[in-house]
Amino acid sequence: MTQSSLGLEILQEVTRIANSTLDLDETLEKIIQVIKNKMHMDACAIYLINESDGLLHLKASMGLPEKAMHINLAMGQGVTGWVAQQGTSLALSEAMQDPRFLYFPEIEEEKFNSLLSVPILADCPPLGVINVHSVEKRMFSLEETTVLETIAGQVTGCLKNAIQFHQNQMTLKETRILYDISLAVQSTLKLEHGFWIILSAITMGEAGGFNRAMLFTLDDKNRKLQGIMGLGPDSHEDAVRIWTELDNKKGDLLQWAIKEAQHDLHRDSPFHNFVCELSYTVKPHENILSETVLQKKPFNILKAKEHPLVSKEFIDALGVDSFATVPLIAHEEVLGVILVDNRYDQKPITEENLRFLTRFTVYASWVIENSRLFSKLLDTNRELLSMKEQLVQAERLSALGEMAAEVAHEIKNPLVSIGGFARRLKDKMTDLSQKWEDNNDLKSAANYSDIISTEVDRLERLLKNTLIYSKSGALETEQCQLNKLIEEALYLFKAGLYEKNINLVTGLETDLPLLDLDQQKIKQVLINLFYNALESLSLGGLLKVETFQEEYAQKQKMITVRVEDTGGGIPQEVFENIFNPFFTTKHTGTGLGLSICRKIIENHGGTIRVENQLGKGVTVYLHLPLQNSPDYIKN
Numbered sequence: 001m002t003q004s005s006l007g008l009e010i011l012q013e014v015t016r017i018a019n020s021t022l023d024l025d026e027t028l029e030k031i032i033q034v035i036k037n038k039m040h041m042d043a044c045a046i047y048l049i050n051e052s053d054g055l056l057h058l059k060a061s062m063g064l065p066e067k068a069m070h071i072n073l074a075m076g077q078g079v080t081g082w083v084a085q086q087g088t089s090l091a092l093s094e095a096m097q098d099p100r101f102l103y104f105p106e107i108e109e110e111k112f113n114s115l116l117s118v119p120i121l122a123d124c125p126p127l128g129v130i131n132v133h134s135v136e137k138r139m140f141s142l143e144e145t146t147v148l149e150t151i152a153g154q155v156t157g158c159l160k161n162a163i164q165f166h167q168n169q170m171t172l173k174e175t176r177i178l179y180d181i182s183l184a185v186q187s188t189l190k191l192e193h194g195f196w197i198i199l200s201a202i203t204m205g206e207a208g209g210f211n212r213a214m215l216f217t218l219d220d221k222n223r224k225l226q227g228i229m230g231l232g233p234d235s236h237e238d239a240v241r242i243w244t245e246l247d248n249k250k251g252d253l254l255q256w257a258i259k260e261a262q263h264d265l266h267r268d269s270p271f272h273n274f275v276c277e278l279s280y281t282v283k284p285h286e287n288i289l290s291e292t293v294l295q296k297k298p299f300n301i302l303k304a305k306e307h308p309l310v311s312k313e314f315i316d317a318l319g320v321d322s323f324a325t326v327p328l329i330a331h332e333e334v335l336g337v338i339l340v341d342n343r344y345d346q347k348p349i350t351e352e353n354l355r356f357l358t359r360f361t362v363y364a365s366w367v368i369e370n371s372r373l374f375s376k377l378l379d380t381n382r383e384l385l386s387m388k389e390q391l392v393q394a395e396r397l398s399a400l401g402e403m404a405a406e407v408a409h410e411i412k413n414p415l416v417s418i419g420g421f422a423r424r425l426k427d428k429m430t431d432l433s434q435k436w437e438d439n440n441d442l443k444s445a446a447n448y449s450d451i452i453s454t455e456v457d458r459l460e461r462l463l464k465n466t467l468i469y470s471k472s473g474a475l476e477t478e479q480c481q482l483n484k485l486i487e488e489a490l491y492l493f494k495a496g497l498y499e500k501n502i503n504l505v506t507g508l509e510t511d512l513p514l515l516d517l518d519q520q521k522i523k524q525v526l527i528n529l530f531y532n533a534l535e536s537l538s539l540g541g542l543l544k545v546e547t548f549q550e551e552y553a554q555k556q557k558m559i560t561v562r563v564e565d566t567g568g569g570i571p572q573e574v575f576e577n578i579f580n581p582f583f584t585t586k587h588t589g590t591g592l593g594l595s596i597c598r599k600i601i602e603n604h605g606g607t608i609r610v611e612n613q614l615g616k617g618v619t620v621y622l623h624l625p626l627q628n629s630p631d632y633i634k635n
Contacts, residue, residue: 016028036062053072058514080131084126084128088119096110118148198360202338320341376632377495405546415463416557423453482561512559518600522600532594537566563620573611
């Protein structure tokens, strides 16, 4: 068979392959099989340039050892790298004697004498390289070189289509995985379970197929990274067992992991316990984990023993010479680090793996951030419930105080009369007993009158103390920013506003002057007003809070707080009694909420007024004076 007919036959086969499949691996396997068999070569290999790292990756081979598939070459490195860089074919009858030759024990190149290498030319840089090897020393003819170059040119379009199809499939797979993971992590508020879902996807082949994954969280206060979870085999035997079990699983492995697998079994793993014992200080130039946090970027460590930020102790602890670290970032804040490696199958971590892992860590950051927000929500809810209980208790105490004050005032008037007559009686009886010293009855009466006078004095002091106790007490004022108190009070109702889909609109005037306020009492007023508004609002209602400076009541300069809701207003018969003590339409409470609010505002020298629009809503105005208020304690 002539070289031209051979070339034509190979081209026909390649054309048939191009039309039969878009799968890249299948396309490459069929092409090298045709080349090797038709050209009667001992081995054939195709290298393709990876866009993510710019390296030549051995993508398909026939006649070479399986371990050769791990070889990656830089442009210009070795004969293959030189051909790719120069875009020129190279035929070597004694390949190992060429100065450009680079020996790879994985290929067992000592078995092959001759090498023909041609570039797969597309755009610049080339798409890849095709190599054919011969065990016997061979002088490649010009016709053979031309045939292989023609084949390389013919497969360009085929490979470009297959590569594009492969990239599209990978993008689709990534999108599906990321979608599944996003749904999974949103379905749980348990921090540990969320982490387990993320690390499971990373180590099950879905997001890079890493052998092991380690999760560290950052304690920002102490500037320490603490290991909290490790997922992966504990030994080579364990790796084989796990991978065999996963191969036997049917259907979607990720869905199986999310829905069926027992996520708490990792706690019994020696590897998990090992990770939980790891802790590293975050300092510049301290270690690779610290640099991942400080620089907020991933690291792909290919030769850990030669890296200045990787200590021997760290390498010995991991048991690997290559690994990758990726920061967990939310709102520009680093929350932790994920470290991955391939200790058991020794697969290199490519830039494509690292890119996908980086995208994946977004969801791990969500898990941490959601957990933190949920924890804050629980704390806020507890604080709100506590303040509500305190408010109810304050209402009860205030009611008791009002009752005590009223009873004390009723007792005070007759007691004054009793006290006056008792003292006059005591003086009279004392004079008579001294005048009639021999009269024992007068002495006894004088003694009784003294006892009566003394007890009345004691009762008057007790009554006076009761009246003082029933008052609101002196204000503990200090200069503060009213807007800040409003924001703090509104924050307590964040969850309630969210649950009822309330539209909160704030218009807090900037640069308001500082006021002399009792912060706790004013906050109590604000909480009471917001709580009443929230109770009246239905789903999707509006709560509007504003502050502004104005002249009010005889041109007095005031700062006004305006709280408006769309809760439908208050029935007129109820509205007329809202400031009356002990009046309430609720099943719980004492009806003293607005009474206490008015008393607090008035003690600050201010006023409170309410506008009611039936069918629309209620607007409450708090007017607080700019000047220092007196201590309004009334007898």
